[in-house]
Amino acid sequence: MSSSEWDGTRTTVGSLSIWIGTAALFAPRWIAGALGVRPDAARGDVALPLLVRLAAARNIAMGAALLVTPAPQARRTTEVTLLLTALDAAAVWTSRAEGDVARRSAVLSGIVLALAACGAARWHRR
Secondary structure (H helix, E strand, C coil): CCHHHHHHHHHHHHHHHHHHHHHHHHCHHHHHHHCCECHHHHHHCCCHHHHHHHHHHHHHHHHHHHHHCCHHHHHHHHHHHHHHHHHHHHHHHHHHHCCCECHHHHHHHHHHHHHHHHHHHHHHCC
16 A cells, blocks of 8 residues: 555544444434334443544544554554454454344444455555
8 A cells, every 4th residue: 555545544443433423422322212222221331422532533533543643553543443443343243142232243343344454454464
């Protein structure tokens, strides 16, 4: 991957992470519902906003890290991002198995994980 490709990728992914994190920070119940959390939990669970905001803060931090990481250090950033994405997917798939989230959440997590893995593999082939 060339330096200009990396700049485009990290800017896109970093910006998206910051935007999604910011939306989740200010509208945690809406984001949870949109991502497939059961409607009763999305509306009434008292712990949900805190948990969503914690994940939002991590998303914002990782997005910012991607935006400021120079190309020579990008390998470590992509590895950490891939690890966190895999952990997120595992949490969603576990919640799906318990019936706490909609099928679309599990599918979306799989797609995000696959894209992150492809991006990391592409960068590591360089």
